[in-house]
Amino acid sequence: MAGMEATVRAGWVVPLLLITAVAKAQQPVSIAIERRLAERLRVQVGDTLSIGVDAGATDHKAIVSAIYEPAPDPAAITKREYFLRLHLPDLAALLGSPDRVERFGVALKPGVSPAAAAERLNQIAFGFRASPSHDIATESSQTFRVVSRFHQAIAVISVVASGIFLLCMMLLKVEERRRDAAVMRFTGISRRTIFAALLLEAVLVSALGSVFGVALALGASLVTNLYYQRFFDTSLVFSVVTPSIVRFSVLLSLGLGLAAGAIAALRLVRTNPLILWGRG
Amino acid sequence: MSGERGQTARIGDRALSSAFGPLTAYRLPLTAVRNLLRHRIRTALAIAGITVSTAMLLDMVLLAGGIERSFGRLLLGRGFQIRISPKGTLPFDTDATIPDATRVRRIVAADTAVVAVGPLLGTSLYLRMGDSLVTLFGYGVDPTAQANYQLESGQDLAPGDSSGVLLSRPVAERLGASAGDTVTLVSRLDPEAAVAGVERRLTVRGIVHWLYDYKGQPSVGALLPVMQDLARLRAADRVSALIVKVRRDKDADATAARLRTALPMLEVNSVAALVSRFRERLVYFRQLSYILGSISLIITVLLVSVLMTITVNERLGEIATLRAIGISRRSIVRDVMAEGTILTLVGGVLGVLLGAATARYLDRILTSFPGLPAAISFFVPESQSLALAGAVLLATGILAGIYPALVAARAAIAETLRAEAT
């Protein structure tokens, strides 16, 4: 097989048991490679690869013993890196750092508090630090929280813009009916009836708009996921339209449409019909 | 109309008349402005809508390519146009290192276009502070060829100064240290024996600003051999990256290509290529900016065209009369389009102000990405893009009024007058 340069990471999690690493540099090591890498190199299980830490020094033989699909990791998709897995002792030997790891994963007995355990470990720690997995997860999801806050900010701006647009459209729509309203007043229809009629129109328009808007959002969400899943070759879901989002959006648009329609209708029914007709 | 409003209208009109008087079609902006003021609330709402859309458009224009521009400026800030890193990686992207750094440096320096080559090593280490250890990031540098820091106070490292260290301001403040103080750097901690494998006492020469640090990052810098010792990489002569300065900027790509041929086992990128690779990683922001920018333009078009359509429909009788008394179609179209243009202009100007404020707010959010250099910004203005966006917005507003204007101008006069009479 052609030589392959790979940037390897010693991220293999081991239980808290001692493992003796046997240096077998000349014996082919067993590796598992991720599906995308296998597709790119066109390798299958059983094929032999040459791997190394430095480009130009890929003199270690490795046999592909498995091809795996990594769990979708949002942090990794933009970097377009490839991963493979080795047994810890093989990797340590490859790196020339036997008996060195980056981290341990510790499983606690039932009922033991992770925070308390971490604190006890840190009291005797030298050269390492223990943290509850929850804290690590919080820390490492910082990136996505930033993106989330950014999306929320954009959403707020979009909602404001949409609200103004809705108000403007409702106002124009109602004002377009000014002569109709004048004629109704001339013929004795009460202000309340006219107000109710205009408000009903506003509600109907808002409701229809909401339905179309939700349908459009669902379509856009589908297209977004299809596009980015293909683009990044991942099964990650990028856009989700949840019931709470739908509820919020519909309530907001109905509320704004109703408010705008009510304000415009109120202005209209309070205006002298002669002025509405254009004679006042 | 009340006397007061009439008075105000007259004063305003005088100002408008004197401002727009000299125009050939004197009444053009005057009539358009007055027609817009006829319905203050709807005009205000339309302007508000265009303002927010413009702000969004501006922000998206700033965002599209903003971080790349910022990143490019950072990379070129000290004039080093090429970066060399381990194969398949970008500088400091991973823990991988380049072996045989001295030989590589010699090969690079031999190129006639190259004027300077600087090695760079990054490593994690600790600083003794009483009984505790403070985690730091260490830079191994060559002070005669570096693009990583700017001196804030004290002195730079001298070539050969193997007992000197530079501190970042966060470290200096935490330690209460300044030039002349001594610090102890340790690495290769043995958890079992509770000792450090390597320890060095160094004298603080100066406080520096590390250009690629994130906000508050605790960093120190020493000569490359010192840091290699601390990282136990000296024997292997390893560095994290090399920075290369060429004589002329325009030679950067060609030089990078030559070095790529000479060093096939390393990653050689000009700054332009680095920015391009960086762009791939942030493609989402670019795409988002295009989509939201387009939506902003669509909203502007819809607002202006719907407003003008309804306004024109309300004034069909007036327009038919104007046509009847001899006002040309062109004048009618111009009048209607002037209203749309004024709306877009006013909303556009206000939108720029709002957009500048929201860009600052959004930038504050995005620049809180963990690990992002503090010098990076996502919303970076570029005059060409801004001018183009402004032109597109204005053209959009103008064109949005075309259809209703043409409909108004082409309406049959007699038919319209008949309809108005009923």
Place this chain on the structure above:
Amino acid sequence: MRELLTAHGLTKDYPMNGETVHALRGVSLAIGAGEYVAIVGPSGCGKSTLLQLLGGIDTPSSGRVELDEIRLETLADRELTRLRLTRLGFVFQRFHLLPVLTAQENIELPMAEAGVRRAERRQRSMELLSYVGLADRAAHRATQLSGGEMQRVAIARALANRPAVILADEPTGELDVHTGQSILELFRRLVKDGTTLVVVTHDERLAAEAGRVIHMLDGQIQTLNAER
């Protein structure tokens, strides 16, 4: 008397609710320079339609209109518009002033369109306002004027570019008796000053002042009263 405005065999049909309305059924007439002609008849007889055809606002289904021997149907829209601007003046029943402009600006409007310089049109508009007795209302917006005042401004606007003919469609239709009288007096002055005037009206006083009255019924001219 020189024939200024002539109509030959005019017909006008237009669709309405799926049927064809024959608004005019072969109307011919000639109006001389300086004449005051009134066109009267019941509602729907086609008199407003006739006026619109004479003014080039509408196109006949058949027949032709000539103004100073210029055949209107041969003109392109731009030329026809120019003709209306410079050779004809219109006065409408509902005034149709631009509400956002002042009285003076409404009068200046057609002059600006015709390319008259600012100083000149300012002067002329004030002259016209004085002529119609509204010099003190020059700076008032149209919406601040009474019905009679608006109609007088509309008449002044119609006179702005010194037209050959003034065409007025029910100029007192929206006015009370007293206000209508002021319009009548204005028309008397116009006629006395040699303005050619064609007025469609229900107002007997206006008709009585005319040198010639054309009676219409059912899209046709019934009688043409001789000149008084």
